[in-house]
Amino acid sequence: EKGGFATFMEKEIYDQPQAVADTLLGRSDAEGNLILDELRISEDELKSIRKIIVLACGTSSYAGMVAKYAIERWCRIPVEVELSHEFRYRDPIIDANTLVVSISQSGETMDTLMAVRYAKEQGARTVSICNTNGSTIPRESDAVLYTHAGPEIAVASTKAFLAQITAAYLLGLYMAQLTKKLYSQEIKDILADLAEIPAKVQQILDNASQIKDLARAMAEASSVLFLGRNVGYPVALEGALKLKELAYIHAEGFAAGELKHGPIALIDEGQPVFVVVPSPMDRHSLHAKVVSNIQEVRARGAKTIVVAEAGDETVKEYAEQVFYVPETQPMLMPLLTTVPLQIFACELATAKGYDVDQPRNLAKSVTVE
Ligand code: F6R
Secondary structure (H helix, E strand, O other), rough: OOOOOOOHHHHHHHOOOHHHHHOOOOOOOOOOOOOOOOOOOOOOHOOOOOEEEEEOOOHHHHHEEEHHHHHHHHHOOEEEEEEEHHHOOOOOOOOOOOEEEEEEEEOOOOOHHHHHHHEEEEEEEEEEEEOOOOOHHHOOOOEEEOOOOOOOOOOOOOHHHHHHHHHHHHHHHHHHHHHHOOOOOHHHHHHHHHHHHHHHHHHHHHHHHHHHHHHHOOOOOEEEEEEOOOOOHHHHHHHHHHHHHOOOOEEEEHHHHHEEEEEEEEHOOOOOOEOOOOOOOOOOHHHHHHHHHHHHHHHHHEEEEEEEEEOOOOOHHOOOEEEEEEOOOOOHHHHHHHHHHHHHHHHHHHHOOOOOOOOOOOOOOOOOO
């Protein structure tokens, strides 16, 4: 059942090309029109949406952060992302023109379920992005967009995360199609790039020996920092969370721009810092800014480990190690840059002799508040 892998975690990391492909399957026609028929909210209702609130916990909330960048860019609708357990206990402003998008692998996370119920009571439309057929959150939502990652057995989430990001992109493209905020050719182009993602993830998996070697060499690290910017920021948070969960190593993810506002004080000789570098094609020209962050931490003694796009030669000079991922459009990069970080955490934890499928103190679905 582990398909020849030693652990479910490893199997699920290697399942990711399929998870993304299956989540895309059948959701657009030959002309590039999106067909999301499980979305049982009328087109008119969707067109009247003025605000989107994404609710989730943990890894799923990082998929939500990626969704925010994509939906705001493509649909020009404001998107807030909030942890479910925080959302419920303030006085959020919601009405019938608010779309609440919950993201949950299990569909049973109590915090998220309660937040969705609350949003419904307040009159919001609710969509669930979920990996588990017939689970409670999709049952109680107005609509569901299933991720087809297949059952995720390992406690820490991997393939569900990539599938959630994929589903969030599809939702964003669908909304952009309805509201005509993107030209149909733009939607087609993005879909074509998405269709190439599974093969690109496979390429990363096929060339994982460098990252695995690094992970084993770093088994004694006591703290690891992760920096990212724009869509790379949630990737940095996810890289840090995986390392905490699987290897019990202190790890923090930061928005790279925040470095000078405090975290740079943590940097001293030998501090490992992963940097998720934006595409050189990013339209906000963040690439140069993040490269200068690499220089800043390196000048203070950090051991810099960089995840960058293939062909990006500029980072080589400042990085102790560079992991290249295949090129794609900047918005889609999280589907690729996440993968080396998952492999790193899994391999490092395995090198330490830990059970990566059942990390201590954690449960697969958190059904208590
Ligand atoms: C991290 C992880 C958790 C879950 C979180 C939400 O590896 O597994 O952070 O992402 O508990 O769970 P779901 O998505 O089932 O609502």
